[in-house]
Amino acid sequence: MTDPGQDLQAEAGEVKVLAELFHQMADPTRLLLLMSMFSGEKCVCELAEQTDVSVSAVSHQLRSLRTARLVRSRKNGRHVFYMLDDDHVKDLVSKGLEHVRE
Amino acid sequence: MTDPGQDLQAEAGEVKVLAELFHQMADPTRLLLLMSMFSGEKCVCELAEQTDVSVSAVSHQLRSLRTARLVRSRKNGRHVFYMLDDDHVKDLVSKGLEHVRE
DNA sequence: TGAATATATGAGCAATTGCTCAAGTATTAT
């Protein structure tokens, strides 16, 4: 259901930021990375394994997600753990799946 | 809040379809077109006017949105009216704006 | 019928994307 408390009018600037948010979720690899983090923080090598993409490619995409503030990272020894920055992404994927599954 | 009734596990195929959904919403022009339809069906020339994009470009993007089943159209005389195919898009934009507005 | 309006579509092109590969930094282990 559409949240009635949300103002659906938006300025041009807001639309661009919103498009950028969806853009981050529009690539299968990035989307899979985000979904892998639903169960908690994951290190780069785990993410690479789960998505079957090279460590380098994953690192590039994580940088993109981090710059866009969808994820944040924490360093521990030689591992870097990535996690969702907030729960909105999870909500969006949930809503998206509702649509996909009709 | 994350819908607890939604299964957040997804197969590879589902992820691709979901990415495609977000991809449609990831372009500022397409997003603006979708948002213009929140208040009801609009003809191509109205949409072009509101988004300040050429009629040709709008038509191309509407075709993309229609193929991806985010919108559907209805012909009346020489006008073609476009409308959202269901309310999920509206929900996604609403959730997205929550994120953007922190 | 012919002109005007509304929309669709294909070609072409610059910009962006997502990968690989090679090289770099940082941390731990021997």
Place this chain on the structure above:
DNA sequence: ATAATACTTGAGCAATTGCTCATATATTCA
């Protein structure tokens, strides 16, 4: 110190994107 592991980063490249422009189709109007 040297090697191994974990990750990052820049260059380069093929594929995709979103526009414009020209042209085509469909409908209404005079």
